Amino acid sequence: MKIEVLGAGCAKCKTLYENVKKAVEMSGKEAEVVKVEDIPSIMKYGVMSTPALVIDGVVKFSGKTVSPEEIRGML
Amino acid sequence: MFKPFADYLIFDLFDLTPGSHLGDALNFFIYDTLKIFFLLTVIIFVVAIVRSWFPPERTKRILSHEREYVGNVMAALLGIVTPFCSCSAVPLFIGFVESGVPLGVTFSFLVSSPMVNEVALIMLWGMFGWRIALIYIGMGLLVAIVAGIVIGRLKMEKYVQDYVWEMQVGNAEIAEQSWPERFAYAREYTIGLLKKIWPYVVVGIGIGGFIHGYVPQDFLVRWAGRDNPFAVPVAVALGVPLYSNAAGVIPIVQALTAKGMAMGTVLAFMMAVTALSLPEAIILKNVLKNRLLGVFFGTVAVAITMVGYLFNAIL
Numbered sequence: 001m002k003i004e005v006l007g008a009g010c011a012k013c014k015t016l017y018e019n020v021k022k023a024v025e026m027s028g029k030e031a032e033v034v035k036v037e038d039i040p041s042i043m044k045y046g047v048m049s050t051p052a053l054v055i056d057g058v059v060k061f062s063g064k065t066v067s068p069e070e071i072r073g074m075l
Numbered sequence: 076m077f078k079p080f081a082d083y084l085i086f087d088l089f090d091l092t093p094g095s096h097l098g099d100a101l102n103f104f105i106y107d108t109l110k111i112f113f114l115l116t117v118i119i120f121v122v123a124i125v126r127s128w129f130p131p132e133r134t135k136r137i138l139s140h141e142r143e144y145v146g147n148v149m150a151a152l153l154g155i156v157t158p159f160c161s162c163s164a165v166p167l168f169i170g171f172v173e174s175g176v177p178l179g180v181t182f183s184f185l186v187s188s189p190m191v192n193e194v195a196l197i198m199l200w201g202m203f204g205w206r207i208a209l210i211y212i213g214m215g216l217l218v219a220i221v222a223g224i225v226i227g228r229l230k231m232e233k234y235v236q237d238y239v240w241e242m243q244v245g246n247a248e249i250a251e252q253s254w255p256e257r258f259a260y261a262r263e264y265t266i267g268l269l270k271k272i273w274p275y276v277v278v279g280i281g282i283g284g285f286i287h288g289y290v291p292q293d294f295l296v297r298w299a300g301r302d303n304p305f306a307v308p309v310a311v312a313l314g315v316p317l318y319s320n321a322a323g324v325i326p327i328v329q330a331l332t333a334k335g336m337a338m339g340t341v342l343a344f345m346m347a348v349t350a351l352s353l354p355e356a357i358i359l360k361n362v363l364k365n366r367l368l369g370v371f372f373g374t375v376a377v378a379i380t381m382v383g384y385l386f387n388a389i390l
Contacts, residue, residue: 010162012267039165039242039361046245048131048170049163061250063130063158064260 001031001075006042006062007050016051016065023071031075077113081106100288107201107280107326112269114197115276115322119268122193123261127252129156131167138184139174143227146180151219154187155212158264161189161355168362172235173244179227186375187219190350194272198325199345203332210386211342218346218378225374226367234367275323283326287333296335306340307383311376314347321348338390343383350375 003020007013017035024031036042036054045054049063053071060074081102085091091098134157141149159167164185171181191212200208252260299306317324328341351372359368 008162008165010160039169042166043169043173043242043244046132046170048135048167049158049160050166062132063163064263066259066263070259 001029002056003031003033003075004036004054005033006036006045006047006052006054008037008039008042010050012065013051016053019065019068020053020071022068023075026068027072027075029075077106077109081109096288100284103287104280104284107284108277111198111201111276111280111326112273114201115194115269115272116265118197119193120261120265123158123264124257126156126158127257127260129153129158131157131159131163131170134184135170135174135176138171138176138180141176141180143177143179143224146177147183147220147223147227150176150180150183150223151187151191151216154184154219155191155216157184157188159188159192161352161358164355164358165361168359169239169242170244172239173242177227178232178235179223179225181223182226182371183219183223185371186222186350187216189352189355190219190346191215192321192349194268195321195325195345195349198276198322202325202329203341207338207342211345214342214382214386215346215350218350218375218382222371222374222378226370229370231367231370234364234370236362236364239362272322276326279323279326283330286327286330290330290334292333293335295331299331299336299340301337301339301387306337307343307380307387310340310344310383311347311380314344315351315376316353317348321345324348337387339383339386339388342386343379346379346382347376350379 003024005013005017005020007016013035017033020033024033042050042052045052045059047059047062051065052062053060053066053074055074082093084105085098085102086093089101091101093099093102134153137153138146138150168181168185171184172178176184196208196211199211299310325345328336328344332338332341356368356372359371363371
């Protein structure tokens with residue numbers, strides 16, 4: 001599973017990245033978590049507000065952060 | 076509801092005399108703080124719920140079918156309900172222009188979205204009443220529509236950074252949210268925003284209370300009254316670097332109004348605080364060449380200044 005956190009350096013983007021890492025740890029699943037910060041890659045997903053969460057190429061949400069527990073439910 | 080509590084706390088519990096400098100200042104401070112935080116909590120929460128229906132991806136889709144004029148009006152209106160953070164200004168701008176939203180229409184959105192924001196409105200409502208808050212919304216929309224039309228007319232597409240036009244933009248399908256998700260989002264948003272602004276609000280109300288109690292009446296009539304033609308432009312110039320402190324600025328401004336600052340000057344100042352900011356300029360430099368950035372700030376500043384003069388003449 002590949003999880004991407006889209007966002008260019010806003011405070012919420014860091015929070016979401018940390019929450020995703022926690023969620024992966026809690027679930028015990030194998031997942032690669034990457035931060036995507038360059039604009040062209042973010043735009044490729046059509047996301048216009050950051051942070052956004054992409055799991056295996058599918059945009060789950062944008063413009064907010066959610067708790068590790070909620071992210072775990074999406075894995 | 077808050078008035079009796081403030082009276083009870085200050086005059087009964089603390090046993091201060093009504094009418095004394097300290098008693099009145101503290102009473103005013105407690106009353107205003109309670110009122111403002113109550114309004115902030117309720118309204119930010121409600122606005123966040125409404126906004127969960129208007130992610131920028133959807134707003135973009137609506138606007139990409141619109142032409143000039145109608146598009147500018149729609150963009151200014153959607154700017155109110157679409158959540159906006161200057162940190163997302165770059166992907167937002169690229170998403171808009173790449174999907175065919177005209178440049179002028181995009182600017183109408185970029186002006187209205189931060190300016191007609193819920194915090195500024197609540198503070199204006201709480202401090203000046205709902206009439207001034209409504210006038211602020213109306214004038215904010217007008218500034219956004221007019222500035223967008225002017226920028227669109229100037230045909231400045233070549234002053235957008237070249238890479239923007241070559242960007243490949245995907246079409247994200249944003250999943251429809253459930254009610255619990257909307258509530259969770261609104262709760263997080265409200266708590267996050269309150270955490271960020273509460274010190275400014277408290278300090279602002281504190282300074283406002285001090286000015287109310289201790290600065291002589293009509294102190295500002297000479298400098299910031301309606302007869303000084305320079306008051307509006309100076310207020311606009313001062314407003315630009317004060318971004319994000321709208322919450323803290325309004326109580327101070329309200330106190331200054333009581334000491335003679337004219338209402339049009341206040342409105343112009345508030346608009347400059349929220350609509351134009353240096354951090355936003357730095358972020359927008361990523362997508363705009365200097366000339367377009369200058370035209371954007373110039374047009375909006377002139378429009379705001381005119382609103383200020385207009386209201387000093389009629390209010």
